[in-house]
Amino acid sequence: MSKKKAKTNAVRLLEQKKITFDTREYEYSDKHAAALETANALGIDENQVFKTLVTVGNKTGPIVAVIPGNKTLDLKKLAKVSGNKKIEMLPMKELEGLTGYIHGGCSPVGMKKLFPTYYAKEAEIFDTIHVSAGRRGLQMSVSPEDLLNVTHGKYADLTEDETILG
Numbered sequence: 001m002s003k004k005k006a007k008t009n010a011v012r013l014l015e016q017k018k019i020t021f022d023t024r025e026y027e028y029s030d031k032h033a034a035a036l037e038t039a040n041a042l043g044i045d046e047n048q049v050f051k052t053l054v055t056v057g058n059k060t061g062p063i064v065a066v067i068p069g070n071k072t073l074d075l076k077k078l079a080k081v082s083g084n085k086k087i088e089m090l091p092m093k094e095l096e097g098l099t100g101y102i103h104g105g106c107s108p109v110g111m112k113k114l115f116p117t118y119y120a121k122e123a124e125i126f127d128t129i130h131v132s133a134g135r136r137g138l139q140m141s142v143s144p145e146d147l148l149n150v151t152h153g154k155y156a157d158l159t160e161d162e163t164i165l166g
Contacts, residue, residue, distance in 0.1 A: 009110030010107035042139060
């Protein structure tokens with residue numbers, strides 16, 4: 001007996017657009033947060049695990065940033081590429097009402113509205129990346145190009161530069 005594929009807004013939208021993807025479930029707990037934990041749970045490269053962050057620009061309103069899970073979003077870089085002077089993280093209590101997703105299960109695909117979406121340039125080097133499929137403990141593997149197309153996204157330099165101390 002085959003296991004039924006979990007249906008989230010993200011999964012439905014990719015199926016509707018006939019985009020090739022795969023979903024994988026893993027055990028999620030409230031303490032679970034890091035890309036490394038997701039990668040270990042699924043046996044995948046941690047550099048290919050991307051997180052979806054929702055921000056608010058002073059001119060454009062909500063903006064979605066999809067960055068490697070092991071990196072930090074540079075708000076100044078996102079502000080510059082999105083035409084804002086200032087960007088802040090969306091307060092967590094507003095996430096579900098705005099996107100339809102909860103913290104830890106926010107997918108760049110299938111939000112209530114299509115917001116300006118930017119993918120970290122690191123995604124360009126991979127054939128597939130892993131992003132939330134719309135709920136905690138469910139990841140989807142999909143081509144970054146397909147994600148860009150379905151979300152009308154753009155690649156950009158979004159992450160903080162790593163500083164070398166010494």
